[in-house]
Amino acid sequence: MISGDSAALSALSPGDRGKVASFNLPPEQKQRFLEMGLTIGTEVQFVKFAPMGDPLEIKVRGYHLSLRKADAAGIYVNRL
Amino acid sequence: MSAPAPLTIETRSKGTPPTRRIAIAGNPNCGKSTVFNALTGMRQKVGNYPGVTVERKEGSFFGTHGEPMTLLDLPGSYSLQVRSPDEAVSRDVLLGRLPTEPRPDLVICVVDASNLERNLYLVAQILELKLPVVLALNMVDMAEEAGVRIDVAALEEKLGVPVVPMVATKGRGLIELKQAASRSPLPPLGHVATMPQVILNEIEEVAKLLPISSQLAEPEALLLLTLNESALEDLAEHRRAIVDAVHAAQRRLRIEGIDPISAPVEARYEWIHGVCRASLSKQGDDQALLSTSDRLDGVLTHRLWGWVVFLGAMACMFFCIFAVAQAPMDWLDGACTALARWVGSQMPEGDFRGLITDGVIAGVGRVLVFLPQILILYFFLGILEDTGYMARAAFIMDRLMSCVGLHGKSFIPLLSSFACAIPGVMAARTIENTKDRLVTILVAPLMSCSARLPVYALMIAVLIPIASAWVKASIMLSMYLLGLIAAFAMAWLFKRTLLRSETPMLLLELPPYRMPSIASIALRMWERAGLFLRRAGTVILSLSVLLWALASYPKPSRPDATPGEALSASAAGHMGHALAPVIAPLGFDWKIGIGLIGSFAAREVFVTTMSIVYNVELPDKEQTATLRDSMRNEKRDDGSPVFTPLVCIALMVFYVLAMQCISTVAIVRRETNSWRWPLFQLGYMTALAWIGAFVVFQGGRILGFR
Numbered sequence: 001m002i003s004g005d006s007a008a009l010s011a012l013s014p015g016d017r018g019k020v021a022s023f024n025l026p027p028e029q030k031q032r033f034l035e036m037g038l039t040i041g042t043e044v045q046f047v048k049f050a051p052m053g054d055p056l057e058i059k060v061r062g063y064h065l066s067l068r069k070a071d072a073a074g075i076y077v078n079r080l
Numbered sequence: 081m082s083a084p085a086p087l088t089i090e091t092r093s094k095g096t097p098p099t100r101r102i103a104i105a106g107n108p109n110c111g112k113s114t115v116f117n118a119l120t121g122m123r124q125k126v127g128n129y130p131g132v133t134v135e136r137k138e139g140s141f142f143g144t145h146g147e148p149m150t151l152l153d154l155p156g157s158y159s160l161q162v163r164s165p166d167e168a169v170s171r172d173v174l175l176g177r178l179p180t181e182p183r184p185d186l187v188i189c190v191v192d193a194s195n196l197e198r199n200l201y202l203v204a205q206i207l208e209l210k211l212p213v214v215l216a217l218n219m220v221d222m223a224e225e226a227g228v229r230i231d232v233a234a235l236e237e238k239l240g241v242p243v244v245p246m247v248a249t250k251g252r253g254l255i256e257l258k259q260a261a262s263r264s265p266l267p268p269l270g271h272v273a274t275m276p277q278v279i280l281n282e283i284e285e286v287a288k289l290l291p292i293s294s295q296l297a298e299p300e301a302l303l304l305l306t307l308n309e310s311a312l313e314d315l316a317e318h319r320r321a322i323v324d325a326v327h328a329a330q331r332r333l334r335i336e337g338i339d340p341i342s343a344p345v346e347a348r349y350e351w352i353h354g355v356c357r358a359s360l361s362k363q364g365d366d367q368a369l370l371s372t373s374d375r376l377d378g379v380l381t382h383r384l385w386g387w388v389v390f391l392g393a394m395a396c397m398f399f400c401i402f403a404v405a406q407a408p409m410d411w412l413d414g415a416c417t418a419l420a421r422w423v424g425s426q427m428p429e430g431d432f433r434g435l436i437t438d439g440v441i442a443g444v445g446r447v448l449v450f451l452p453q454i455l456i457l458y459f460f461l462g463i464l465e466d467t468g469y470m471a472r473a474a475f476i477m478d479r480l481m482s483c484v485g486l487h488g489k490s491f492i493p494l495l496s497s498f499a500c501a502i503p504g505v506m507a508a509r510t511i512e513n514t515k516d517r518l519v520t521i522l523v524a525p526l527m528s529c530s531a532r533l534p535v536y537a538l539m540i541a542v543l544i545p546i547a548s549a550w551v552k553a554s555i556m557l558s559m560y561l562l563g564l565i566a567a568f569a570m571a572w573l574f575k576r577t578l579l580r581s582e583t584p585m586l587l588l589e590l591p592p593y594r595m596p597s598i599a600s601i602a603l604r605m606w607e608r609a610g611l612f613l614r615r616a617g618t619v620i621l622s623l624s625v626l627l628w629a630l631a632s633y634p635k636p637s638r639p640d641a642t643p644g645e646a647l648s649a650s651a652a653g654h655m656g657h658a659l660a661p662v663i664a665p666l667g668f669d670w671k672i673g674i675g676l677i678g679s680f681a682a683r684e685v686f687v688t689t690m691s692i693v694y695n696v697e698l699p700d701k702e703q704t705a706t707l708r709d710s711m712r713n714e715k716r717d718d719g720s721p722v723f724t725p726l727v728c729i730a731l732m733v734f735y736v737l738a739m740q741c742i743s744t745v746a747i748v749r750r751e752t753n754s755w756r757w758p759l760f761q762l763g764y765m766t767a768l769a770w771i772g773a774f775v776v777f778q779g780g781r782i783l784g785f786r
Contacts, residue, residue, distance in 0.1 A: 027341050028308045032587055034345040035159045037198045042349075051386045052479035055488075055586050061197040064377075064590040066475050068482070071585060 005079055010056065010072035012046035018077030019043050025074035033075065037061040044077060100149045101182060102261055103173055105206060106190035107199050108156035109468075109591040111218040114248040115190050116153045117600055119258070126607055128753065130180055134169045135509070143262025144255075152184065158198075160205045161306060164512035171303075174209055175296060183211075186266055188257070190216045193223035193230055193245070194592070197349075197356055204273050204348040207239070209299045212266040215243045216257055221250075222592070226371060227363040234359035240270035249597050273351035275344055278336050279305070282329040289322050305329060306344050373468075373592035380593075381472055390476050393469070394495060397460040401453050401499035408452035416445030434632055435625065443624025443681075447743065450502055451609060453530075457496055457503040458608045462601035464492070468591040470510070478586055484568050485575035487511060487584045490520040494567060497527035498560075501744045505751055506608070515579040519571050521748055522761050525739050526567040528560045531683040535735050538687055541708045543728040555732075563736045566768065612747075623742040627681045630655070643692050652677050666734065666773040667727040669716065679740040686735075724786045730777040738769035 006021055020042045023030045037060050038044065047057040047064065055068045106112040117124075120139025129136045137153040154173055155166035162168040169178075176183030187206055191199035207213060215235075223230060236243045242260045246253025260267070275283070279302075286304055287297035304326045307315070316323040330340045379385045420437040427433040464470040470492070478488030489511045497504030504524040511517040528536075536559055540552050575581065629651075636649040647653050656674035663673055671693045678689035687707070694710040714722040739745070739762050748758040 028310065029585060031161065031306075031308060031341050031345065032159075032163070032585065034342050034349075035161065035201060036587060036589075037201070037349065039342075039346050039349045048381070050475050050479060051381065051383050052476070054479045054482075055475065055588075057381075057475070057590060061195075063195045063198055064592075066471075066478075066586060066588040066590055068478070068586045071587075 006076050007079060008073045009044065009046070009058070009075040009077050010069045012077070012079075014046055014048045016046045017043060017080040018046075019080060021076045021078045023075055025071065029071060029074070033067075033071075036065060037063075038075065043080070100143070100147070100186065100262070101152070101184045102149055102186045102188060103152045103154050103184035104188045104190060105154045105170060105174070105202065106156060106216075107158055107192070107202055107589075109589060110156070110190050110192040110195075110199055111248050112156055112190040113153065114597065114600055115188070115216055115218060115246075115257070116151065117603055118248050118251060118254055120151055122603075124607070126611060129169055129178070134166050136169075141258065144259050145262065147262060149262065151188075152181075157202065159202060160209075160303060165514055166512060174206060174211065175300065186212045186214065186261060188214050188216050188261060190218050190248075193217050193220045194226050194228060196223075196228075196230070196360060197352055200352045200355065201348060203239070204352060207241070207270045207272050208302065210269055210295055212268070213239075213241045213270050214257070214260045214267060215239060215241055216248075216253075217243055217245045218248050220245045221247045221252075222594075229361045229363070231359045231361070235355065238271070238355040238358050240268065242267050249600075273344075273348040275302075275347050276338060278333060278338055279340070279343060279347075282333060282340075286322070286325055286329055289325050302344065305333075305340050308341060371592070376593050377472070377590070380469070381475060386472075386476060390473065393464075393473075397457075397464075397495075400456050400460065401496070401503075405452040405456050405499070409449050412449050412451065413445065416441055416448065420445075431632070435628065438632075439625040439628035440621065443621045443628070447613065447621070450500055450743065451612070453500050454503045454506075454612050455605050455609055457499065457507065458605045459601060461492070461507060462604050463596050465510075466594065466596035466601060468593045471588055471590050474588055475590060478588075482583050482586075484572040485581075485583045486519065486571055487513070487516055487586065488588070490516065490571075493520050493524055494527055497524040497529060500529050500531070501525040501527070501741065502612070502747045505744065505747050506612070508751070513581070513584045515575075515581045516584050518752065518757065519574045519579050521751060522574060522757070522764075523567040523571045525741065525744050525761070525765065526563050526570065526737065528563040528736060529683075529741075531741065532559075532735055534684040535679075535686050536732055538690070538708065539728045539732050539735075542711045542723050543725050559732055559736050562733065566737055566772075570764075570768070623746070624681055627652075627678070627742075631678065644694065647674060647689075647692050663770075665778065666770065667724070667730050667777040668734075668773075669722055671714075671722075672731065676734075676738075676740065679735075679738075680742055682743065683735060683740050726777055726780045726785050729780070730773040733776050734769045734773040736769075737765060737772045739765035 007018070009018070012018065020038050020040050022040070023033065025033070042060060045059040047059055049056045050066070053069075055066050056072060057064055057066050058072075059065075104112060104116050116137070116139060119141045121141075123141065124137060124139040127136050127138075128134065134155060139151045139153070141149055141151060143149055152173065154170040157164075157167035157170045159167070160171045160174070162171050172178050173181050173184065174187065189203045189206055191203060203213070203215065217230065217232070217235070220230065230245070232243050232245055242263075244253050244257045244260050246257060248254070282305060283298055283301045286301035287294070290297045290300055292300065304312075304315075304322065307326065312323050312326060333340045333343070380389050420441040423441065424433055424437045427436065461470075464473065473491060474488030476488075477491040481488050481490050490508070492510070493504045493508040495504075496507050501524050504527070505521050508517050508520045508524065511520055536556055540555055543555075544551060575583075631647060631650050631652040633651055634649065636646045638645075641649070648656075652674055655677050656670045659673035659676070660668075660670040663669075663676070668676075671690075674693055675686045675689045679686045690711065691707050694707060694714070711723050712721070716722055745758045745762060748761060749755055752758070
C-alpha cells in the first residue's frame with residue numbers, strides 16, 4: 001500500500017507498470033480477466049494502443065493480452 | 081432400450097484390451113494441433129459433435145507396444161468455465177457428460193512452456209476433474225530462447241503427473257509422449273490447488289444433490305459453485321433444486337467474505353505460483369529485455385507501418401484468391417466443359433445425356449471450380465494463424481468491427497467473401513461466440529464475390545458500351561461498396577434485433593510471432609478441401625440436377641424449337657413468367673426472370689441463361705459483344721427498350737444484394753447445422769435485393785431517369 005497511486009488500466013501510458021488492485025466490472029467479465037491471470041496483486045505492463053486507439057495491449061504473466069478500453073476502465077491498478 | 085451397451089462390453093472382454101481413449105486439451109496457441117497432428121499424422125477423422133456446429137477431430141496412433149489408441153482433439157479453451165460452444169464441448173467431454181462420447185481414460189494437457197503460468201490454469205482445472213493427466217510441455221525451445229529454464233523433475237513432483245518436454249513442430253519429445261501415454265497402468269491422479277475450507281464444505285453440500293457418481297460430483301459441484309448469475313439462470317429451468325442450492329451456498333460464502341466467483345481462481349493461481357517457483361528459473365530481467373517478437377510487433381502494429389503491412393497482407397491474400405486462383409479455376413472449368421463435351425459425343429442424344437452433361441458434370445464442375453480459391457484461402461489463413469498475425473489483424477480491425485457490434489475476428493471471413501462466400505463462411509469458424517458467428521455468416525454473401533463479376537461486366541457493357549475504363553471501374557467499385565455497406569448495415573441490424581447480444585468482449589491473446597510449419601498448413605488445406613468437397617458437393621450436385629431438370633422439362637411441343645423457345649416452355653420458363661408481375665416494379669421482364677432463376681445455380685450462369693434466351697451461341701469473348709447487342713436491341717411490347725440504363729443499374733443492385741447461390745446455401749446449411757439459417761438468409765437477402773432494385777428503379781423514374 002506504500003507505493004504509487006491507483007488508476008484505471010485504460011489510463012496508463014505505454015511502458016507503465018502496475019499491480020492489479022480491484023475490479024469494477026460485471027462478475028462474468030471479472031471472472032474472465034481473473035482466469036486470464038489478472039488476479040489481484042498481479043503485475044501488468046501497459047504495452048500499447050491499437051492503431052485506431054482501441055483496443056489496447058498489456059503484458060501479464062509473461063504473455064500479451066488485448067482488451068478494449070471500455071473494459072480496461074473497470075480494472076484498477078496500483079502504479080509501480 | 082440401451083441394447084448396444086452389453087455388446088460393447090462383450091467385444092471388449094474378448095482378446096485385446098480396450099483401446100485407450102485419450103483426449104488432448106490445452107489453451108489456444110499452445111501448439112495443441114501440432115502435437116495432435118504429429119501423433120496421428122493422416123489418420124484423422126473430422127466431423128461434428130451431434131447437435132452442435134463444433135468440430136470434432138479424432139485420430140489414432142499406436143502406443144510403444146503397438147497397442148492402438150484413439151486421440152480426441154478437444155477445442156482449445158482457457159478455462160472449464162465455458163463461454164463458447166467449443167469450450168462447452170471440451171468441458172462436457174472431460175466430465176463425461178456427452179452420451180455419444182465416453183469419458184477419456186487419459187488427458188494429454190499441452191502447455192506452452194514459454195507461457196507456463198497462464199497455461200497451467202486449465203491444467204489445474206483438469207486435475208481437479210480426477211482424470212489421469214500427462215503434461216506435454218511444448219515449445220521448450222522458445223522458453224529457453226526467452227531465458228526460461230524449467231526443471232522438469234521439479235515440475236513433475238509438484239504437479240504429480242508425468243511431464244514430457246517437447247518441441248512438437250520439430251518432432252522432439254514425441255516418442256517420450258507416446259511412451260508416457262501408453263504406459264500401463266495409467267498415471268496416478270495429480271495434485272490439485274487447495275481451495276479454502278469453506279468452499280470445500282459447500283462443494284460437499286452441492287455434490288450431495290447431484291445424481292452422478294461421487295468421483296464426478298465434486299468437480300461438477302465446484303463448477304456450479306463458480307457459475308455467475310446469468311449462467312445459473314440458464315440452468316435454472318432444468319435444475320431448479322440444484323440452482324437454488326448453489327444460490328444458497330454462494331450466499332453463505334459471501335457472508336464469510338469469500339467471493340465464489342473469484343476465490344477458486346485465485347486459489348488456483350496461487351497454487352500455480354508455487355509450482356512455478358519450484359520449477360521455473362528466469363535469467364535476466366524479462367521486462368527490460370525486448371524479444372524479437374516484441375520488436376517485430378512494434379512494426380506490425382505500428383500506427384503507420386501497421387496499416388501498411390496489414391493492407392499489404394490483405395491485398396496480397398485478396399489478389400491471390402482473386403487472380404492467382406483464376407488460372408486453375410479456368411483450367412478446371414475447361415476440363416469440366418471438355419469432359420461434358422466428350423461424354424456428350426460418346427452418348428446418344430436424349431434426356432439422359434442432358435442429365436449427365438448439363439446436370440451432373442456441370443453441377444460437379446461448379447463445385448470443383450471453387451477448390452483453388454478455397455485452397456489458397458486456407459493457405460493464407462494457415463499462415464496468418466500459425467505466425468500469430470491473425471490475432472494482430474483482429475487487434476487492428478476490432479475498433480471498426482465493434483462499431484457494428486462485431487468482434488475483430490469477423491473481419492477475415494468478410495474479406496474472404498469478396499472472393500467467394502463459401503470460404504468466407506467457412507472462415508467464420510474462428511469466431512467463438514455463436515451469435516457473432518451467425519451474424520458474420522448471414523452478412524458474408526453480401527460482399528461482392530467473384531461470381532458477380534461477369535454479371536456486372538455484362539450489365540456495364542449493355543449500359544454503356546463505349547464508356548471509358550474509368551467510368552466502368554467506378555460503377556464496378558460502387559457495386560462493391562454497396563455490398564460492403566449493406567453487409568455492415570445488416571450486421572448492425574441483426575446484432576440489435578434477431579441475434580441481439582452485447583458487442584462481444586474482446587479478450588484476445590497476442591501470441592508471440594512464430595515461423596509457420598508448411599507441413600501442418602498443407603495438412604489443414606488437404607483436410608479443408610476434403611471437407612468442402614464432401615459437405616457441399618452432395619447438396620450442390622443434387623440442386624444442380626434439380627435446376628437442370630427445371631430448365632429442361634417439360635419439353636417444347638414443337639421438336640424444331642430453338643433453345644430459347646425450349647427454355648421458355650420449361651418449368652423454369654414458366655417460373656420466369658410467373659415471376660414477371662413480382663419483378664415488373666423493378667423494371668425486369670420475364671426473360672430476366674428466367675435469368676434470375678438460372679442464377680441460383682451460380683450467378684455467372686446469368687450470362688449463359690441470357691445467351692440461351694436471346695438465342696446467342698455460347699458466350700465466348702466475341703459473343704459477349706453479340707449478347708450485349710441483342711440485349712440492347714431487346715424491346716418491350718410497346719417498343720421501348722428493355723435494358724434502359726435504369727434497368728441495368730437496378731439489375732446490378734439486385735445482384736449485389738441477392739443470395740443467388742445454392743453453393744452458399746449448402747455451405748451455410750452445413751456450417752449452421754440446420755436449414756433454418758440458410759433459408760432465412762435466402763429470404764432476407766432476396767427481400768433486400770427486391771427493395772434495393774425497387775428503390776433504384778422507381779426512385780430513378782421519379783427523378784426523371786429512364
